[in-house]
Amino acid sequence: MAKKLKIGIIGSGGIAQGCHMRGYASMPDLCEMVAVCDVNPDTAKQAAEKYDVGKTYTDFRELLKDKSIDAVSVATPNAYHVEPTVEALKAGKHVLCEKPLGMNAAECRRMCRAAKEADKILQVGLQNRFTGAARFMKAYIDAGSMGDIYYARAQALRRRGVPGWGVFIDKEKQGGGPLIDIGVHILDFTLYFMGYPKPVSAFGKTWNTLGKNPELFNSWGDYDRSKFTVEDFAVGMIKFENGATVTLESSFMANQASGENFKTQLYGTKSGAIVTPWGDKPVEIFTEANRQLLDVIPANIPHVESAHVDEVKAFVDAILHHKPSPVPGENGLILNAIFDAIYKSSETGHEEKVNAAV
Ligand SMILES: NC(=O)c1ccc[n+]([C@@H]2O[C@H](COP(=O)([O-])OP(=O)(O)OC[C@H]3O[C@@H](n4cnc5c(N)ncnc54)[C@H](O)[C@@H]3O)[C@@H](O)[C@H]2O)c1
Missing domain, CATH: 3.40.50.720 (NAD(P)-binding Rossmann-like Domain)
Known part of the structure; x- marks a missing residue:
C-alpha cells in the first residue's frame, strides 16, 4: 500500500x-x-x-x-x-x-x-465549486451551451446574519465584513463559471449603518455592537479585460425580503442561468430554441453529500x-485584489485599478 x-x-x-x-x-x-x-x-x-x-x-x-x-x-x-x-x-x-x-x-x-x-x-x-450545482453548471458552460458570459450579478445577502461568534465583526482580524467573508464565496462561484477573466478595475461602496445599531435584531447570536468595525453592506462593479462585467452585493445586515439570498445570475450569449451555491434551490436556465423561449430546470444535478x-x-x-x-492560490489573490479595489473605491469615490499580479 x-x-x-x-x-x-x-x-x-x-x-x-x-x-x-x-x-x-x-x-x-x-x-x-x-x-x-x-x-x-x-x-x-x-x-x-x-x-x-x-x-x-x-x-x-x-x-x-x-x-x-x-x-x-x-x-x-x-x-x-x-x-x-x-x-x-x-x-x-x-x-x-x-x-x-x-x-x-x-x-x-x-x-x-x-x-x-x-x-x-x-x-x-x-x-x-464542489457542489452538485457547480459541477453541472461548469460542464454545461464548458460544452458551450451558455455562449460567452458577458455579465453576472452575484449576491451574498443576509437580512440579519452577523456572525455572533469568533472575530467576524473585527476589521483588524478579518480585513473586512461581508464582502471579504461571504462575498468571497459568491464571487469565486461566479468567476469560476466565467473562466476567471483578468480583472481590470472596480467601483464600490460599503456601509456600516445597521450592524452597529444595538436596537436591531440579529438571527446569528448576540455580539457587542460597539465592536462592529466592519462594513455591514458592500456593493461593487468589477470590469474585466475581456469586456465582461460583474456586480457584487454582499451583506451581513440589510432590509431585504428573504433571510438569506445567495445566488449568481449569469448572462451568456446563448443562455442565462441562476445558480445557488447551497440549499435545495434548482438551477434555472433561460434560453431560446426555434424562436421559442425556454425556462429549463436540469434533471441530473449530481448529488454531493458535502462540498x-x-x-x-x-x-x-x-x-x-x-x-x-x-x-x-492565484484565484484567491484575484478575489482579494478585487476586494482591495472595492474598499479603496468606497473611500476615494473613484473607480480603482485591480492589481492581481503575482
Ligand atoms: N469555507 C467556509 O465556508 C468557511 C466557513 C466558516 C469559516 N471559514 C473561514 O475559516 C477561518 C476560521 O473560521 P472559524 O469559523 O473556524 O473560526 P473559529 O473562531 O471557530 O476558529 C478559529 C480557530 O483558530 C484559532 N487561532 C487563532 N489564531 C491562531 C494561530 N495564530 N494559530 C493557531 N490557531 C489560531 C482560534 O483559537 C480558533 O480556535 C476563517 O478564515 C473563516 O473565514 C470558512
Missing part, C-alpha cells in the same frame, strides 16, 4: 473540526491526521480527542518542525492565514488555506510566491497524483 499522507491542522475551531478534519477522517486509507494546533490549548485538545489525533500544539511553528507532516490545513481567522501558510510552504508542506486567502492582495501574493518557490500545492478553501468533504478529497487527490491545485 502507498504511504499515507500525514496531515497537520493549524487553527482547530469551527471550520477545522466541522469540515477539514471531517474530510481527512473520511479517507483513512489515504491520509492520517497526526497533529493539531490552536492558540487555545483547550480547543486543540478537544479537536484532537474528537478525531483521535496524537499530538497537540499551541504554536504552529512547533507543528511545522515535524518533518513527517506532508500537508496542513490553515483554518485560523483571516489575520492569521499568511504566516502559517508561508511558513508551512517554506517547510515543504502542501497547504489548504481557508477563505479568504488573505486580508489583502499583498498577503496573497506572498503565499502564491511561497507556493511557487516550494513547488507545493496551495489550495483556497472555496468549497462551493466541504469533497474539497478536502480534491486536495489529497491533487497531492497524491501530482495534479495542479483544484482551487489555486
Whole structure:
C-alpha cells in the first residue's frame, strides 16, 4: 500500500473540526491526521480527542518542525492565514488555506510566491465549486451551451446574519465584513463559471449603518455592537479585460425580503442561468430554441453529500497524483485584489485599478 499522507491542522475551531478534519477522517486509507494546533490549548485538545489525533500544539511553528507532516490545513481567522501558510510552504508542506486567502492582495501574493518557490500545492478553501450545482453548471458552460458570459450579478445577502461568534465583526482580524467573508464565496462561484477573466478595475461602496445599531435584531447570536468595525453592506462593479462585467452585493445586515439570498445570475450569449451555491434551490436556465423561449430546470444535478468533504478529497487527490491545485492560490489573490479595489473605491469615490499580479 502507498504511504499515507500525514496531515497537520493549524487553527482547530469551527471550520477545522466541522469540515477539514471531517474530510481527512473520511479517507483513512489515504491520509492520517497526526497533529493539531490552536492558540487555545483547550480547543486543540478537544479537536484532537474528537478525531483521535496524537499530538497537540499551541504554536504552529512547533507543528511545522515535524518533518513527517506532508500537508496542513490553515483554518485560523483571516489575520492569521499568511504566516502559517508561508511558513508551512517554506517547510515543504502542501497547504489548504481557508477563505479568504488573505486580508489583502499583498498577503496573497506572498503565499502564491511561497507556493511557487516550494513547488507545493496551495489550495483556497472555496468549497462551493464542489457542489452538485457547480459541477453541472461548469460542464454545461464548458460544452458551450451558455455562449460567452458577458455579465453576472452575484449576491451574498443576509437580512440579519452577523456572525455572533469568533472575530467576524473585527476589521483588524478579518480585513473586512461581508464582502471579504461571504462575498468571497459568491464571487469565486461566479468567476469560476466565467473562466476567471483578468480583472481590470472596480467601483464600490460599503456601509456600516445597521450592524452597529444595538436596537436591531440579529438571527446569528448576540455580539457587542460597539465592536462592529466592519462594513455591514458592500456593493461593487468589477470590469474585466475581456469586456465582461460583474456586480457584487454582499451583506451581513440589510432590509431585504428573504433571510438569506445567495445566488449568481449569469448572462451568456446563448443562455442565462441562476445558480445557488447551497440549499435545495434548482438551477434555472433561460434560453431560446426555434424562436421559442425556454425556462429549463436540469434533471441530473449530481448529488454531493458535502462540498466541504469533497474539497478536502480534491486536495489529497491533487497531492497524491501530482495534479495542479483544484482551487489555486492565484484565484484567491484575484478575489482579494478585487476586494482591495472595492474598499479603496468606497473611500476615494473613484473607480480603482485591480492589481492581481503575482
Ligand atoms: N469555507 C467556509 O465556508 C468557511 C466557513 C466558516 C469559516 N471559514 C473561514 O475559516 C477561518 C476560521 O473560521 P472559524 O469559523 O473556524 O473560526 P473559529 O473562531 O471557530 O476558529 C478559529 C480557530 O483558530 C484559532 N487561532 C487563532 N489564531 C491562531 C494561530 N495564530 N494559530 C493557531 N490557531 C489560531 C482560534 O483559537 C480558533 O480556535 C476563517 O478564515 C473563516 O473565514 C470558512
